[in-house]
Amino acid sequence: MKRVAVASGKGGTGKTTIAVNLARVMPGPVTVMDCDVEEPNVHLFLSPRALQTEPVGIPVPRINADLCTVCGECARFCEFNALGDMQTKIVVFNELCHGCGGCTRVCPEGAITEVDRVIGEVSRGKACDNITVISGRMNVGEALSLPVIRATKAQPAEGTLIIDAPPGTACPFAAAVRGADLVVLVTEPTPFGVHDLGLAAETLTAMNLPFGVVINRSGEGDGTVEEVCRRHSAPLLARIPEDRAIAEAYSRGELLVEALPHYRDEFVNLEKRIAKILNARGEAS
Amino acid sequence: MKVLITAEGKDLDANVDPRFGRAAFFLVVDVDKEEVVEAVDNAAGRGAAQGAGVQAAQTAARLGVSALLSGHCGPNAFSAMQAANIKIYTGATGTVRHALEQFRKGELTEADDADVRGHW
Amino acid sequence: MSPDTGKAVEIAVISGKGGTGKTSITAALAVLAENAVVADCDVDAADLHLVLAPEVRQRHEFVSGHEAVIRELDCRGCGVCKDYCRYEAIDEVTARDGRTVFRVDPAACEGCGVCVRFCPVQAIDFPDSHCGEWSISRTRTGPMVHARLKPGAENSGKLVSQVRESARAEARSSGRSLILVDGPPGIGCPVIATVTGTTLVLVVVEPTISGEHDLDRVLGLARHFHIPAALCVNKWDINAEITQRIEDNARARGVESLGRIAFDAAATRAQVRGHTVIDEGGIAATDIRQLWKNLQQRIDLEKRS
Numbered sequence: 289m290k291r292v293a294v295a296s297g298k299g300g301t302g303k304t305t306i307a308v309n310l311a312r313v314m315p316g317p318v319t320v321m322d323c324d325v326e327e328p329n330v331h332l333f334l335s336p337r338a339l340q341t342e343p344v345g346i347p348v349p350r351i352n353a354d355l356c357t358v359c360g361e362c363a364r365f366c367e368f369n370a371l372g373d374m375q376t377k378i379v380v381f382n383e384l385c386h387g388c389g390g391c392t393r394v395c396p397e398g399a400i401t402e403v404d405r406v407i408g409e410v411s412r413g414k415a416c417d418n419i420t421v422i423s424g425r426m427n428v429g430e431a432l433s434l435p436v437i438r439a440t441k442a443q444p445a446e447g448t449l450i451i452d453a454p455p456g457t458a459c460p461f462a463a464a465v466r467g468a469d470l471v472v473l474v475t476e477p478t479p480f481g482v483h484d485l486g487l488a489a490e491t492l493t494a495m496n497l498p499f500g501v502v503i504n505r506s507g508e509g510d511g512t513v514e515e516v517c518r519r520h521s522a523p524l525l526a527r528i529p530e531d532r533a534i535a536e537a538y539s540r541g542e543l544l545v546e547a548l549p550h551y552r553d554e555f556v557n558l559e560k561r562i563a564k565i566l567n568a569r570g571e572a573s
Numbered sequence: 574m575k576v577l578i579t580a581e582g583k584d585l586d587a588n589v590d591p592r593f594g595r596a597a598f599f600l601v602v603d604v605d606k607e608e609v610v611e612a613v614d615n616a617a618g619r620g621a622a623q624g625a626g627v628q629a630a631q632t633a634a635r636l637g638v639s640a641l642l643s644g645h646c647g648p649n650a651f652s653a654m655q656a657a658n659i660k661i662y663t664g665a666t667g668t669v670r671h672a673l674e675q676f677r678k679g680e681l682t683e684a685d686d687a688d689v690r691g692h693w
Numbered sequence: 694m695s696p697d698t699g700k701a702v703e704i705a706v707i708s709g710k711g712g713t714g715k716t717s718i719t720a721a722l723a724v725l726a727e728n729a730v731v732a733d734c735d736v737d738a739a740d741l742h743l744v745l746a747p748e749v750r751q752r753h754e755f756v757s758g759h760e761a762v763i764r765e766l767d768c769r770g771c772g773v774c775k776d777y778c779r780y781e782a783i784d785e786v787t788a789r790d791g792r793t794v795f796r797v798d799p800a801a802c803e804g805c806g807v808c809v810r811f812c813p814v815q816a817i818d819f820p821d822s823h824c825g826e827w828s829i830s831r832t833r834t835g836p837m838v839h840a841r842l843k844p845g846a847e848n849s850g851k852l853v854s855q856v857r858e859s860a861r862a863e864a865r866s867s868g869r870s871l872i873l874v875d876g877p878p879g880i881g882c883p884v885i886a887t888v889t890g891t892t893l894v895l896v897v898v899e900p901t902i903s904g905e906h907d908l909d910r911v912l913g914l915a916r917h918f919h920i921p922a923a924l925c926v927n928k929w930d931i932n933a934e935i936t937q938r939i940e941d942n943a944r945a946r947g948v949e950s951l952g953r954i955a956f957d958a959a960a961t962r963a964q965v966r967g968h969t970v971i972d973e974g975g976i977a978a979t980d981i982r983q984l985w986k987n988l989q990q991r992i993d994l995e996k997r998s
Binding site for chain 1: 910
């Protein structure tokens with residue numbers, strides 16, 4: 289199964305736009321997986337139906353006071369200060385817990401068990417005839433997005449997989465794009481966009497993931513993007529022009545290839561170029 | 574009676590540090606003798622990625638004080654201190670010596686909840 | 694009376710959704726404020742320095758937490774580490790001598806220490822994690838604190854907090870009373886670290902369905918942490934209907950709009966020229982000047998309460 293991740297160093301360059309419109313023009317079954325769990329937007333454009341939702345939990349410690357001798361081993365072990373040794377008892381701080389299970393393992397009295405703390409949810413639904421939409425959503429006020437991203441990626445996908453990654457080049461981005469056959473980096477030809485594209489390109493190179501670039505809101509600054517592509521030997525996969533009509537259609541939550549059909553060809557060509565790269569890699573390996 | 578006063582320095586003339594978890598120093602002060610029994614550098618707390626309040630509360634429990642005098646107290650530290658039966662007094666200002674005076678005169682507020690939000 | 698009189702006012706500019714114009718607006722406000730300390734808390738993809746031309750005065754290494762490193766020569770290939778790891782951070786690989794060994798992926802390792810503790814032959818080291826750097830610089834508008842996280846690193850919020858602490862220290866030592874914070878996108882750890890303890894959160898939103906959806910979550914965050922919030926609609930003329938709806942809904946939940954900024958090609962031109970929208974002039978610049986006036990009035994209100 290082919291896995292394509294759509295990412296970007298800078299936020300707001302058009303990852304979701306590219307991901308959902310690419311999915312819309314793809315033949316055969318395709319799954320769009322929204323891993324931007326802090327601000328998921330895929331469902332706004334694809335309107336999935338028949339939604340099934342399940343909670344995402346992270347295991348946190350529960351201490352059995354009858355068995356606990358307050359030896360403090362768990363608190364000493366915890367790297368995240370989620371356990372406080374208060375001399376007379378151990379206090380647990382759930383929001384600081386990363387769910388590593390270490391305290392449960394190190395307790396010499398077997399006094400710690402783990403319980404699930406819900407931090408978000410993953411939902412599955414169907415859109416159009418051939419699109420499966422899987423969306424991860426972290427609860428507002430939670431600090432850790434990684435467990436929700438992992439739970440989203442663990443969901444079974446049908447057909448070609450398109451992952452909508454969160455912006456940036458830190459852990460959440462890395463978790464979303466890991467395992468992709470190709471990463472499509474979306475950028476805008478502005479100094480901020482090009483700067484962050486460079487950061488993303490370096491990160492993907494370090495992660496050994498092949499990537500191509502899509503210029504969204506193409507215009508005067510395209511040369512600066514092409515320079516980054518050359519530096520990294522990355523193919524330029526598509527150019528979507530700066531067009532107020534596109535901005536307006538997007539603002540209304542419309543699929544570009546439906547609202548402005550003359551742009552359909554751009555996405556069909558993008559799909560073909562991606563398929564060509566994936567097939568070439570498939571034959572090479 | 575021993576209390577813990579958060580401070581920017583190591584002696585009675587140092588200014589009170591208004592924070593608990595990220596305070597520069599914890600001073601264990603004997604209230605009756607009006608002297609600093611122990612000065613603990615809170616480098617570990619200031620450097621903690623998270624849970625500074627939890628660490629501070631653990632330190633307080635280990636030092637065996639019966640009360641904390643500080644500017645503020647966050648939610649994690651508050652829960653932890655409650656578990657250890659250590660009273661929390663907020664609103665301390667000026668020097669450590671002055672905070673001690675405020676405590677003796679009953680001018681400090683005994684906290685029944687955290688008075689600031691948690692933060693990193 | 695606030696117990697923290699004498700502390701500088703801190704305004705955090707955030708958005709939930711990325712790319713709404715936070716950085717451009719923060720830079721513009723820095724020029725208008727003339728005497729503010731600026732903090733770039735988007736440590737993952739920092740861009741503010743591209744338009745404020747900072748001269749670095751101090752650079753500091755950022756060390757946070759630990760990372761597990763398996764000593765290949767000592768690894769017996771038992772795989773206990775991989776079984777215990779909750780973060781899929783350990784892979785089975787073939788060493789140069791053909792043995793099956795295990796290796797930690799530093800981008801996935803959360804530094805929990807479980808594998809280190811339970812390796813039956815103690816073949817795993819747990820060194821400090823050097824995951825970035827932060828700097829204090831001078832710009833034409835005053836001191837600027839910024840940082841850069843290493844790619845793939847955990848953005849726990851600690852580097853963000855370091856930037857904010859340094860910005861506050863700069864404000865104190867230089868007698869400045871305003872700190873402008875350029876925030877990161879999203880609502881997770883780094884954003885929480887950006888907004889807690891600030892005087893006011895200014896949310897920059899674009900008039901789109903996505904923007905509306907994400908605004909709801911960001912305002913939820915501000916409420917969760919009891920931080921006053923205000924709004925600014927950028928590129929409002931892309932969709933006047935949604936602009937109005939966003940402002941009406943926000944007002945209903947006690948969040949006022951402090952300004953609308955029109956779409957203006959001058960914003961991109963300013964970036965290309967390496968300066969702020971204010972320096973470039975134009976309709977967006979005029980709108981931002983009005984935003985600044987309204988923001989100042991709002992700050993006075995917050996200070997009095």
